[in-house]
Amino acid sequence: MISSWRKIRASRHANKRIGLDDISNMEVSIPTHFRCPISLDLMKDPVTLSSGITYDRQSIETWIEAGNNTCPITKQELSTLEPIPNHTIRKMIQDWCVVNSSYGIERIPTPRIPVTSRQVTEMLARVVAMSRSEEASACREVVAKVKRLVKENERNKRCFMANGTVGALASAFEAFSKVSFDKNVAVLEEILSCLSLMTPLDGEAKSYLGSNSSLSSMVWFLKRGHLSAQANSVLVLKHVLSTDQKKMEQFCSIEGALEALVKVIKEPVSPTTTKASLLIVYYMVSISSSRVDEKIIRRFIDMGLIERLLEMLVDCDKSICEKALGVLDGLCLDSQGREKAYADALTMPVLVKKILRVSDLATEFSVSIVWKLSKNETREDGGVIVEALQVGAFQKLLLLLQFGCNENIKDKATELLKLLNLHREKLECIDSMDFKNLKRH
The missing domain is CATH 1.25.10.10 (Leucine-rich Repeat Variant)
Incomplete structure (x- = not known):
C-alpha cells in the first residue's frame, strides 16, 4: 500500500517537471501588430507615416532615404516624410516584453526622439x-x-x-x-x-x-x-x-x-x-x-x-x-632641406626601409626623396649614395622595377640604379631595419 502510494507520488512529481520543461522550451510568438511590415522583426522604435501604417524607424527611414516617397504597404504618396513616434504601440511592446521576460525577451529601451x-x-x-x-x-x-x-x-x-x-x-x-x-x-x-x-x-x-x-x-x-x-x-x-x-x-x-x-x-x-x-x-x-x-x-x-x-x-x-x-x-x-636630410643619420635607413614595405604611395615618395638626395649629392666619397647602397637600396629598387610601378617612379628608380652602380665596389650591405647603432652627425 505504502509502496504504491510512493510510486504514484513520484509519477506526479515527474509529470510536473516535464510540464515546466515543456513551457520553458516553448517558442514565444510575436504578435503580428508588433512586427515591422518591412523587416518582420519586433519593432524597437515604432513610427507611423501619414498613410497610417506603423513601421520600425530604422526600416522606414532606409526606405525613404533610398528616394521613395510612398508608403510601402498602401503605395499611397506620403504628404510628409517625417514619421511620427507611435508611443501607444511602443508601450504595448514594452509591456509585452516585460510579461514575457521569463522566456529571455528583453524589454526594448525607450528610444530618444530624433530631431526634426x-x-x-x-x-x-x-x-x-x-x-x-x-x-x-x-x-x-x-x-x-x-x-x-x-x-x-x-x-x-x-x-x-x-x-x-x-x-x-x-x-x-x-x-x-x-x-x-x-x-x-x-x-x-x-x-x-x-x-x-x-x-x-x-x-x-x-x-x-x-x-x-x-x-x-x-x-x-x-x-x-x-x-x-x-x-x-x-x-x-x-x-x-x-x-x-x-x-x-x-x-x-x-x-x-x-x-x-x-x-x-x-x-x-x-x-x-x-x-x-x-x-x-x-x-x-x-x-x-x-x-x-x-x-x-x-x-x-x-x-x-x-x-x-x-x-x-x-x-x-x-x-x-x-x-x-x-x-x-x-x-x-x-637645397637647405636636402642639407638637413644629408646631416641626419636616420635619413637613408628610414627611406630605404619604407620602399616596398608600407604602400605604393609610401614607396613612390621614398624613391622620390632618395632620388632628389642622390642626384644632388656633391661629396666625393658618394655620401648618401654610399649610405643607400649599404642599407640595401640597390636590391629594393631592382625588386620595384621587377614588380612594376608608374612611369615617373620607374624613371627615377632606373636613374638611381645607375648612380648606385658607380659605387658598388665591394660595399657591405647592412639591414635597413637596424637603427640602434646609428648616431646623428
Whole structure:
C-alpha cells in the first residue's frame, strides 16, 4: 500500500517537471501588430507615416532615404516624410516584453526622439540671430545642444547637415571672431568643436571660416587653446585650407601660424590631429614653386620639421607614414632641406626601409626623396649614395622595377640604379631595419 502510494507520488512529481520543461522550451510568438511590415522583426522604435501604417524607424527611414516617397504597404504618396513616434504601440511592446521576460525577451529601451527639420531650422535661426546681437553665452548654449544632438545618432547628424547647419555655424564663428575675442573664446571654442563633427565643409562654410578673422581665431586656439581646441582647429583648418592657395597664403601670413602648426606635429595631441596637421603642411609644400612658397618651406626647415619627420617615420602607422613622406619629399626640393636630410643619420635607413614595405604611395615618395638626395649629392666619397647602397637600396629598387610601378617612379628608380652602380665596389650591405647603432652627425 505504502509502496504504491510512493510510486504514484513520484509519477506526479515527474509529470510536473516535464510540464515546466515543456513551457520553458516553448517558442514565444510575436504578435503580428508588433512586427515591422518591412523587416518582420519586433519593432524597437515604432513610427507611423501619414498613410497610417506603423513601421520600425530604422526600416522606414532606409526606405525613404533610398528616394521613395510612398508608403510601402498602401503605395499611397506620403504628404510628409517625417514619421511620427507611435508611443501607444511602443508601450504595448514594452509591456509585452516585460510579461514575457521569463522566456529571455528583453524589454526594448525607450528610444530618444530624433530631431526634426523644423527643430533644426529653429535652432539655427537662434544661432544666427544671437551671433548678430553678440549674445555669446546664449548662443553657446544652443550650439552645445546642437552638438549633443549631432553626437546622439547618425540620423540626427544627417538632419542637421541637410538643413544648412555647417554654414550657419561657420557664419556665427566669423561673426564672433570679428568682435572682442577675449569675451567670445568660449562660444568660438564650442562652435569649432561642433564643426569638427560635421565635416566635410561646404563652400559657404569655407568662405566664412577662411576669412582673416576666422583664421586668426583658429591660430589662437592652436597656440593657446586646450588640447581639444587645438585638435578641433586642425581638423577644421584641414578642410578650409585644402588646396586653396589664397587661403593658405593668408593663413601663413598670420603671426605664429606655421609655428603653431609645427608644434602640433612635434607635440602630438592624437593620431587624427597629427594626420590633419601633416596634410595641411603637405598642401603648403606641394603648391607650385614661388618666392612666397620658398620662404614657407625654409621656415618649416628652420623649425626642425625634417628631423621630426624622420623620427616619426621610424615607427608610425601607414597613414602618418604616407603624409610624413609626402611632406619630406616637398621639403627636399629645397637645397637647405636636402642639407638637413644629408646631416641626419636616420635619413637613408628610414627611406630605404619604407620602399616596398608600407604602400605604393609610401614607396613612390621614398624613391622620390632618395632620388632628389642622390642626384644632388656633391661629396666625393658618394655620401648618401654610399649610405643607400649599404642599407640595401640597390636590391629594393631592382625588386620595384621587377614588380612594376608608374612611369615617373620607374624613371627615377632606373636613374638611381645607375648612380648606385658607380659605387658598388665591394660595399657591405647592412639591414635597413637596424637603427640602434646609428648616431646623428
